[in-house]
Amino acid sequence: MSTLTLPDPAAPCGRRPARLRHELRAVHALVYRDLLRLAGQRTHTALMLLHPVLYLLILGGGLAALVPHGSLGVGYQTYLFPGVLMMTVQMPAITVGARLISDRERGYLRELLMAPVGRSTLLLGCCLGGTLVATAQGAVLLGLAGIVGLPYDPSLLLLLLAGMILVSFTITALALALAVTLRRGETFHMLLGLVMMPLLFVSGAFFPLQTLPGWAHTLAGANPLAYGVDLLRRCISLRVPDQAAVAGIEWAGRQPPLPLEGVLLLASGALALLWAAHRFSRPE
Amino acid sequence: MTATITSPHAPHRAPESVYAISTRGLARSYPGPEGTVTHAVRDLDLDVPQGETFAFLGPNGAGKSTTIALLCALARPTAGRATVAGADVLxxxxxxxxxVGMxxxxxxxxxxxxxxxxxxxxxxxxxxxxRHARERAxxxxxxxxxxxRRGSPVRTLSGGMRRRLEIARGLLHAPRVLFLDEPTTGLDPHARAEIWKHLRALRDRHGSTLFVTTHYLDEAENCDRVAIIDHGTLVAQGTPLALKSAIGDDRVVLHTSDDVTAQQVVRRTAPPDRVVTVESEGVCLRVPDGSAWIPRLCAALQGHGIAVHAASATPPTLDDVFFHHAGRSIHGTQPGRTPKPTSPYPITAEAGGGR
Incomplete structure (x- = not known):
């Protein structure tokens, strides 16, 4: 067979369905790349998973004896579980941003840009790949639900999975928005190192937001991670009412409805992605 | 739109796509420091026919990579237009x-x-x-x-293998034009030869149009046509042979037992308009097709009882072409090779020795 024959001479590339199919294939290519990397780097994946497990078992186990049950409404490990799920998806999601920058530095991004698809398509592919990989890792952590005293109830697990998809998407989109504005990997990592810890502390993952000083509590109201943790925690209390922890996010003393939290996360992720796509599409 | 998507081997083609690449007045400038404008490429007119291997020769920073970025629609030209494989880059x-493959x-x-x-x-x-993707791979x-080596992780492949894999990647979608930006830089001679073997096979077997940038003169020498770029401007283009013959003739040097007498003999034998000089290495003459003149000159000299100890005919190299147009050697100024604007043909011994 000749090397230089056109792939599909019958497919006119100008037509809209063909164009859409090409864009979808490009998205799939990037998601596929992420899955291949996930499958190929087992040690890396295992280490990424170990981190939240250690938090749950060591920090959770250690503090469980100290933190009185009544102050949280649930045992400390149960309280910590949504936060740990959030941490699990957060790491691979942020890795997507870091990889966009390293791809740019290594020249791989330019290869991607040569593909005959829109640049926003490429960014969408990165985002979906990151979301999928993050959710897959989070799903593994769901296996620990029993340790923290939660039932392996299919509807609870599905609800938590859906919540993690949403949180993964938002964090991936935010990481990508940051990554397209920064050219240097060092800056990205430094900024994350600076910001991630405080964001995590005012997310309600480790202790209730109500115990925070007033200004930090205000900060939590604008923290996407706080909404992520709150969403996951309320998913648990929705299915297992006797494991309902104290309230997280509150607007003027009232909890916002759960669907609204979900919509907020989705909207902020979508906005971040749109903005990133806009930045990314600017010609060099 | 559909009309331009034909098999690369299709004999009939729209008239404008006789050229795989065609540019007119193509330019790209960047805002430089302190309000100045840096012209990476200016006023570029190129025509590359289908199936040609076209070398874009120039020193580092001459604008080769920028031109490729413009032709692949990765960067937008600031002026002019270009069509590649029948499609407008803008x-x-x-x-x-x-x-295009890249x-x-x-x-x-x-x-x-x-x-x-x-x-x-x-x-x-x-x-x-x-399924098609797997077949093509x-x-x-x-x-x-x-x-x-299909199942090997890329990090375990050698530099030459990676380069070949990258070429393979560029071929996946069966491009009509393949751009190769410095395809062999950083490779050892064996790997370089291997890459060129594959590139030539592509051209011969599949009639691919190859647009190759290089600063290796011997690689440009192997291409159908060469364009020389310096400081963003095209200074010359043509076949390697035409470029070289355009700037001058072979330099014939005869080392004889009596150079002064030999000079007279050579002057009578050679075409009348030729300048014959005596230099340190012998009698010098610039003449087209120099090697064919050596036996005739030797015979004439022997007829006058002059012994010829050594004879050489050195053809001009592409570096001489570059030197002629840019006033310096392509790899920076070499020792003993200062530009002499008055000399029409500043060739020296080491230029020929490198071949």
């Missing part, structure tokens, strides 16, 4: 990219994926169906001779 960038100067593969996986991801990016791996 108005049909996606169509251009669908038709090998960047600093190309990159995903080191954690295998050769096969890298190719599959790339094929899907170019919109190939799943197998074919191009065969083409560059890497079938036995």
């Amino acid at each position: 108005t049909q960038p996606l169509q251009v990219r669908r038709q 090998l960047f100067q600093h190309s990159a593969l995903d080191p954690d994926l295998t050769a096969d996986q890298n190719l599959h991801v790339q094929a899907r990016l170019y919109g190939l169906g799943r 197998a074919e191009v791996l065969e083409t560059v001779g890497l079938t036995d």
